[in-house]
Amino acid sequence: MTDIVRVEELYKTYEGGVTALDGVTAGFAAGSFTAVMGPSGSGKSTLLQCAAGLDRPTGGRVFIDGTELTATKDTPMTKFRRTRVGFVFQDYNLLPSLTVEQNTVLSLRLAGRRPDRTRVHAVLDRLGLGDRLHELPERLSGGQRQRVAVARALVTEPAVIFADEPTGALDLRSAREVLTLLRSIVHDHGRTVVMVTHDPVAAAYADSVVFLADGRLAGSLRAPTADAVAERLAHLGDRVGGVLA
Amino acid sequence: MIAVALRNLRHRPGGFIATFLSAFLGAALIMAFAALLDTASGLSAAEGNDSLVTTAMVGGGWCLVIVAFAVTSTLSLAVRQRSEQIALLRRAGATGPQIRRMVVGEALAVALLASAIAVPAGWLLGRVLVSLLKDTGQVVAAVSPGFGGIALALGFGVTLLGSFAAGLATARRILASSSRRERPRLRRLGAVLFLLIGANCAVLTATLMDGKGIDAMQTAGQAGIWASIGLALLAPELLRLVTVVLGPLVRVFGVAGDLAVTGVHSRTRQLASAVMPVLLFTGIATGTVYMQGIEDRAAEGQIQPEYAQDIQTLNYVVVGMITLFVAIMLVNTLVAATTHRRREFAQQRLAGATTGQVLAMVSLEGVLITVTGVLGGLAASMFTILPFGSARADQIWPSESPWAFAIVACSAAVLTAFATIQTTSRTVRGPATTAVRA
Numbered sequence: 001m002t003d004i005v006r007v008e009e010l011y012k013t014y015e016g017g018v019t020a021l022d023g024v025t026a027g028f029a030a031g032s033f034t035a036v037m038g039p040s041g042s043g044k045s046t047l048l049q050c051a052a053g054l055d056r057p058t059g060g061r062v063f064i065d066g067t068e069l070t071a072t073k074d075t076p077m078t079k080f081r082r083t084r085v086g087f088v089f090q091d092y093n094l095l096p097s098l099t100v101e102q103n104t105v106l107s108l109r110l111a112g113r114r115p116d117r118t119r120v121h122a123v124l125d126r127l128g129l130g131d132r133l134h135e136l137p138e139r140l141s142g143g144q145r146q147r148v149a150v151a152r153a154l155v156t157e158p159a160v161i162f163a164d165e166p167t168g169a170l171d172l173r174s175a176r177e178v179l180t181l182l183r184s185i186v187h188d189h190g191r192t193v194v195m196v197t198h199d200p201v202a203a204a205y206a207d208s209v210v211f212l213a214d215g216r217l218a219g220s221l222r223a224p225t226a227d228a229v230a231e232r233l234a235h236l237g238d239r240v241g242g243v244l245a
Numbered sequence: 246m247i248a249v250a251l252r253n254l255r256h257r258p259g260g261f262i263a264t265f266l267s268a269f270l271g272a273a274l275i276m277a278f279a280a281l282l283d284t285a286s287g288l289s290a291a292e293g294n295d296s297l298v299t300t301a302m303v304g305g306g307w308c309l310v311i312v313a314f315a316v317t318s319t320l321s322l323a324v325r326q327r328s329e330q331i332a333l334l335r336r337a338g339a340t341g342p343q344i345r346r347m348v349v350g351e352a353l354a355v356a357l358l359a360s361a362i363a364v365p366a367g368w369l370l371g372r373v374l375v376s377l378l379k380d381t382g383q384v385v386a387a388v389s390p391g392f393g394g395i396a397l398a399l400g401f402g403v404t405l406l407g408s409f410a411a412g413l414a415t416a417r418r419i420l421a422s423s424s425r426r427e428r429p430r431l432r433r434l435g436a437v438l439f440l441l442i443g444a445n446c447a448v449l450t451a452t453l454m455d456g457k458g459i460d461a462m463q464t465a466g467q468a469g470i471w472a473s474i475g476l477a478l479l480a481p482e483l484l485r486l487v488t489v490v491l492g493p494l495v496r497v498f499g500v501a502g503d504l505a506v507t508g509v510h511s512r513t514r515q516l517a518s519a520v521m522p523v524l525l526f527t528g529i530a531t532g533t534v535y536m537q538g539i540e541d542r543a544a545e546g547q548i549q550p551e552y553a554q555d556i557q558t559l560n561y562v563v564v565g566m567i568t569l570f571v572a573i574m575l576v577n578t579l580v581a582a583t584t585h586r587r588r589e590f591a592q593q594r595l596a597g598a599t600t601g602q603v604l605a606m607v608s609l610e611g612v613l614i615t616v617t618g619v620l621g622g623l624a625a626s627m628f629t630i631l632p633f634g635s636a637r638a639d640q641i642w643p644s645e646s647p648w649a650f651a652i653v654a655c656s657a658a659v660l661t662a663f664a665t666i667q668t669t670s671r672t673v674r675g676p677a678t679t680a681v682r683a
């Protein structure tokens with residue numbers, strides 16, 4: 001299988017000297033659903049943001065669909081990203097002055113594409129937001145906002161969707177719905193999803209899990225079950241705890 | 246809470262720069278005009294006592310009105326931008342009076358610092374004023390410029406008192422807005438009142454002052470300033486109106502235009518605070534320049550009363566100062582309002598907006614702001630120009646060329662464009678992922 005996303009020797013040091021990524025090399029195959037797990041502060045969000053072209057790594061290269069993102073300037077990178085990459089943020093990042101529908105089609109419109117209303121409504125319907133189209137984000141619950149963010153990432157029909165703890169703020173039922181949706185867009189529509197999560201049950205929806213500790217890869221797991229993931233995480237915690245102590 | 250206030254000032258000084266600048270400029274101007282009173286004390290009428298006192302009263306009076314306006318608007322902008330922090334404090338258990346003490350404490354600390362630093366500037370400006378009055382022969386050359394108790398007392402007193410009042414008003418607004426929407430009744434009432442005063446002065450000019458020559462300037466000049474203030478208070482309504490009218494045109498620019506229009510509707514008050522200085526600037530500058538133009542033309546070949554020159558000097562000094570002050574205020578307000586949108590811009594960029602698109606949106610907003618301010622200012626200046634023309638030259642519509650207005654309008658546009666675009670491009674520098682956390 002070809003890798004739709006590939007990161008090579010990724011390093012990221014933030015101002016202030018924190019090394020969040022310490023040489024990560026990984027590939028995410030087309031049509032795969034991968035979960036990224038690891039202790040808090042292990043660099044998961046940083047990895048996703050660098051891979052999605054939202055932030056620039058200090059060193060290393062990022063390829064999406066054969067294009068080297070790290071070789072382009074900011075504006076072309078943004079233009080590439082907004083049609084080829086979907087991103088669901090941990091804290092939604094919806095624009096407070098735009099309605100649910102306007103937020104959903106924002107990336108499309110910024111890319112100069114005319115949104116297909118029926119399709120957009122279908123996606124929002126599917127996420128249980130069909131009757132909230134004209135609501136402002138401030139009047140939605142956290143879970144509803146997260147679903148708008150998912151809808152926004154879906155409607156551009158990107159090559160890959162990155163999701164940073166997309167179910168972190170959701171109740172069990174909505175979380176299950178979002179996860180099922182993510183899995184179905186991978187398995188039924190052949191898209192690629194990379195998702196950060198802390199929840200072993202959520203990770204079990206993925207085809208494989210990649211573990212991250214202290215900015216480095218710390219193993220992976222194929223066809224994960226919640227128990228197996230929890231077990232691995234516990235040991236990962238031990239090791240990182242040991243290092244910290 | 247005073248401790249929290251001081252810590253805020255030390256850790257986030259950027260948020261207070263706008264307030265500081267307007268308090269500083271205001272204090273310096275008031276000290277400069279009040280210093281004329283210091284200079285005047287002990288002088289006889291022949292030495293120019295009257296000229297000094299009149300200049301101090303007229304110039305200082307206008308500065309007072311404009312400064313109060315400026316400090317209130319920048320302070321409430323600064324505080325509104327921190328509504329998140331204030332909401333956090335409230336949730337952490339801070340009571341209303343505690344928040345009020347914090348906001349007022351910040352305002353007073355900034356005002357105290359600003360007035361202290363304004364002393365040398367006020368001293369210098371005061372000397373410039375006196376030498377101006379000497380140059381035009383209104384004060385005898387032997388007079389030495391003073392700077393003493395009156396300048397300091399008025400400078401510190403007015404700035405501190407103004408900031409205190411502005412702080413109280415702002416705190417009240419924050420505390421009220423957390424539970425219900427702000428009620429614009431008081432603002433609208435004030436606007437109507439100022440417009441009525443302006444209209445009254447305009448009518449007086451056209452009737453009572455008809456044929457009184459240059460004396461008509463007194464009421465005509467005031468008419469325009471009052472009307473400018475009245476219309477400036479209506480800035481949110483005017484901005485919304487202009488946006489509704491120009492909306493279809495702005496939307497032609499695609500998504501940037503759409504974002505600009507929705508931005509105006511959801512952030513009317515913030516953007517309106519930028520309309521106010523544009524409007525005041527255009528209104529006062531246009532009104533005074535054309536009034537002086539009409540006067541100069543009417544006075545050609547006539548024997549002028551000896552104080553005509555006094556008035557001309559005064560006109561230019563006052564307008565020059567107010568214009569300078571308002572121009573700085575405009576840049577100040579826009580920079581403060583734009584810097585605060587770091588997070589909003591970052592969110593747009595995360596959604597896929599290029600920096601070019603963000604700049605396009607901000608520029609279109611700037612166009613709406615400028616158009617509103619310039620049209621409002623033009624309307625306000627008519628309160629001066631039309632009645633004065635009728636009283637002085639029996640000609641309502643002035644025969645002066647529209648170029649002076651074009652220059653004023655262009656200056657407003659250039660200032661607005663410069664401040665917003667410059668600040669925005671600085672604000673969108675760096676990765677958006679970091680900026681959304683701020």
Ligand SMILES: Nc1ncnc2c1ncn2[C@@H]1O[C@H](COP(=O)(O)OP(=O)(O)OP(=O)(O)O)[C@@H](O)[C@H]1O
Pocket residue numbers: 014015016018019020038039040041042043044045046047678679
């Ligand atoms: N903008 C930033 N500036 C400075 N340091 C940062 C920044 N963002 C992250 N870091 C640091 O980089 C490290 C990795 O952060 P990252 O957000 O990638 O962790 P994470 O694995 O996503 O954690 P969590 O599970 O808590 O979300 C942390 O030590 C964090 O403090």
Ligand SMILES: [Mg+2]
Pocket residue numbers: 044045046090164
């Ligand atoms: Mg994270």
